[in-house]
Amino acid sequence: MTVIDETAGGALEVETPFSEQSVSTETPPATLGFLPWTEVTTPFAELLSEDFDGEGEVGEIVAEAFESIRDEQFDEALAELIAETAEAAETGLAGEQPMQLAEQRRQLADAHLAPIGSEAERCVQRFADHVQSLDLEGMAPDQLDELLDRFEIGSAGVSVAGEEFIGGLIKKAKSVVKTVVSTAGKIAKAALPILGPILNKLKALVRPLLQRVLAIAINKLPAALHEPARALARRFGLGQKETEELVEGEAEEEFLVTSFAPTPVAAGDPETLAESFDAALAESVLGGEALEQGESFGHDQERGAAPPSSDELEALAEARSLFIDRIASAQEGEDLTPAVDQFIPAILPALRLGIRIVGRPKVVGFLSGFLAKLIGQWVGPKLSGPLSSAIVDVGLRVIGLEQGRPGQLEQEAAPAALAATVEDTVRRLSEQPGEFFEDEDLLQVALTEAFEEAVAANFPAQLVRPDLQIAPSLGGSFVVRRARTAIAYKKFSRVPEIEVTAAIAATVTTFGGTTLDAALRAAGIALPGRFRVHVYESGPGTTLVRLARLEKIGGAAFPRGAHGQLHPLTVANAGVLLREPRLGVDAPAQFLASRHRISVGQRFFYLEPIGQVETPAATTTASAGEVAQPSDGRVRTDENRREVRLSLYFSEADAQRLAASVSAGPGGTTLLRALLRAAFAAMPGPRRRRRRAPVGRGRGRRRPPSRNRRRLRSSVAKALAEFVRTRGHEFVRAAQDPANGVTVNVHVRGVAGPSAEAEDDDAPAPATAVPATTAPATTAPAAPPTTAPAPVTVTVTPGRSKP
Structure with a gap:
């Protein structure tokens, strides 16, 4: 189906993303299986302050x-x-x-x-x-x-x-x-x-x-x-x-x-x-x-x-509410351009990248006419019926009624979906480079793709062209919750049940590069297990803490820290868990390091356990007020002092398991294996094409040549082996402390300096370290270049500490 768009001054044929098939009743799909996946471990990168030039x-x-x-x-x-x-x-x-x-x-x-x-x-x-x-x-x-x-x-x-x-x-x-x-x-x-x-x-x-x-x-x-x-x-x-x-x-x-x-x-x-x-x-x-x-x-x-x-967020919420009312009262064939014209100026200020369109009245006018014509086919008492019915069929239990007025969902289903489609189209277009707004052909292509992606996300699957559907095996769509407020977000209308094994969870990465299995263990969830998968999408003003409270994630027993059970639904994660990679959205590293820095349009999932209750170990042994954190490893390097510091944190659940293995007798191998895995995952990996790091986050983080990496890994491995062999009881004692979890800190001194980065990977490198000593961890002064061996210090502390 095509629509003739004359808003640009000439006649343009626009292929619509809507399916030409009639609306049919959607049937829930069967439980999903899984695709094989290769284990991927992403080191957790800790913020490092920038050196102060000249100070x-x-x-x-x-x-x-x-x-x-x-x-x-x-x-x-x-x-x-x-x-x-x-x-x-x-x-x-x-x-x-x-x-x-x-x-x-x-x-x-x-x-x-x-x-x-x-x-x-x-x-x-x-x-x-x-x-x-x-x-x-x-x-x-x-x-x-x-x-x-x-x-x-x-x-x-x-x-x-x-x-x-x-x-x-x-x-x-x-x-x-x-x-x-x-x-x-x-x-x-x-x-x-x-x-x-x-x-x-x-x-x-x-x-x-x-x-x-x-x-x-x-x-x-x-x-x-x-x-x-x-x-x-x-x-x-x-x-x-x-x-x-x-x-x-x-x-x-x-x-x-x-x-x-x-x-x-x-x-x-x-x-x-x-x-x-x-x-x-x-x-x-x-x-x-x-x-x-x-x-x-x-x-x-x-x-x-x-x-x-x-008050951009409040202004956007009010404009969205007015737009929903305007669309609900519109008649068939009515020109919606004025309504879209009033809505777009409220969307742009809430998008920091919306500066690309602000001040371009020609672009905004083109966008308004384009969207008004394409959504017009769903407006009016007769035309909005199929869309409203399809949304209510798949989204009734998902949305609920915040206002509590009978029939409100049926009345607002179609207008809210159209408002979300307009909003998503504007956001996706604003993310394009400035050059796209100077060329009408590029703008036409970018706008068409943005609209198609918005429709695919916000319209029920049976109303979307098959080639655009984001989750064909699941059906469903994203439905706006609290559309008339400044904290609007979306939830996917399908909640599939899946089985997650430890092997599968180990391949799914979450914030900070930690793995899903580590996060589930910290929450007291046993694997394998069956889960309901809830999927959400953030909007302007969304925070995961408030989303978790509104959705009652984790139940009433553990409200604090419940946002820790929300994980990014990237393309890879969606492919592993749901076999629907297009349901996921990738995001830059800036939005995957912390749950407190997320982007608009980013997607998240929550695994609701079936048949078991979240019982974090922190509730019985950790200090009051602490939130159970998953095991992870962090690294801090200082090229000036030629030092590397590793912080290997084990959650309360993992720490108790490892301590029990040591106390039971020949448990050193289990502890050493866990330490080596955490250390090697946190240490710098092979070279890749370098990108400029954000200011203040790249000090001393250049990867050493491969020979230096091998020597560093070898020295750390020997030090950890010596620690487990002679001082493993210190880990057990730290696990008995009321603090939440255990941290093993590894301090390596005398690593190759900045000049070594310029060396060839196969060139000889100076010695880096020798087996661990029992000396207390102290900050060493800058050492001159030398080939003499340098010490590795291993210390263990209760709770979570920084490298």
Whole structure:
């Protein structure tokens, strides 16, 4: 079927993506089998701060302070606090239009955060008083740890997320104290006397941080950073700089070669917020001007003032709601161009890559006419019937009724699907390079493909051409949930049941490069097992924490950390689990490193276990408030010091299993095998075509020549074997600690320096390391090039620690 489009001034034949077959009742497909797959292991890459050009030792001190302050648990606490505040802001206001009662929502959110802010400031002040009473001069690290641990937060009398937030602040305060004490004498002025001002700086940062939490919670977009905050973000390669490179940098080329979804969600993410906070705090260890720059991480403002923000998400929700109403009331043959014309300007500001179309009225006009004509065939009392019926047939139980009005689903099914189709088309088109908008032929091709992909995702399968269907064996389509709100997202209308074995789960990778089987073990899920597969797609403003709460993922028993059960549905993962690779969407590495940084249009899956309940080991042995994390391995390299640090973390479930094997007798082989697998997965792999790394994330991460890699692997293997043979009981003792899981740290000194990167892979390389010693893990000064063997130190600690 073709449609004549005359919006470009001439007659163009446009092949529609809709099927010409009549609508038929869809029957659920049978349970799926599986395709064989090769095991793929992706190392987990930890953020590394960029060297400060021209700052020498001072820059190194700030970088070390930043690394010591960074805390994944604090990122999680911020995410939960944002979600908790959002729920408090919506209490009693459910169903209201986003732009209505905005001030009431802000007041509710502020009332929820006010006691948390006051208690946080009081707690930081009590900690500062505690530190001031200590004699820190010449204190050994172990003794300092013991004295700092004596400080107890006590009962804060605030919400659970609030208590975790305050606990994270005190943990950062302790890291600052340790950094200042360890670097005393390395900077021009005495370091210890500035501890008080530094902790006062931390206290002063609490309110600005909570103001940004409030803004994100009520769906306001925090404004861009101001100076000196932008300079600080550029120094650490954080937030704003990363977004700029996403739009204009080399990564753009990567987006164009496959089905990437590179538009960042418009909501501020807690990880970027925490990084900016940590950067400001790290810089304060220098004292002087760093302490005099005020807030220096969010915006320049008077104390207590609300940060500048914008309401693109709320404006988009309101425009979407008006568009749905307009389409529902339209008559057959009515020109929908004015309705689309009003809708598109609200979509673009919520897409950071929408800048490609903003300011191009000719393109917007062409887009409006194109979409209005193609969706017109589904508008009107008679024409919308088949679409509405098909959606209700497959999506009734998926969507539900947020508003609760009888018949609402039937009335809004078709208009909501058409709104989602328009929105997806605009987003996909905005992701194209700027040159596409200068050439009408390129624009026509890009727009046609964008519309086809949008229809394939949002229309029931029987109404889509067979060659475009994203999951033919499943049927179904994505259906918008909470379409009239600023937190709209989608859910796939089919929930297939599959069986997952340990071998299959080991080939599916999730955030941070960890594997699905590790994530399921951490959640207490046994394999093989049967699961229902729930598939979701993010929209502007979506966060996985709020999505997990809204979908009640994990059940009522384990609401906190439930977003950890959401995994990216990439093309490869969809092929392995569902045998439908087109149901998956690939995403750039920036959106696969953390659950707090995702893109619009990115897809995720949740495996709901059938016949077993999630019982994370953390609920019985780990510290309260901790979330069970899957086993993973991380690496940090420092070319200047010629060091490599590996952090091999084992979840509580894996740690208990390995400890039991060691305690039972000849269990050393099992432990050594697990250590070697984790270490080799985390270490740099073979060379590939190099790409420019994002600012602040590539320091010292160049891969060594193959001979150096072999020697590094050999040295680490010998050190781990010696550790298991002589000190395996330390792993057992660490597993008995109340902390969640066990971390084995491997510190290799004397690795090949930066000049070795230029060597041929077959050229001789200097010796790298010898078997492990039992010396304590300390930071070694930069060593001159030498062929003398260098030590490998292996230490084990309870809980999760950084390399």
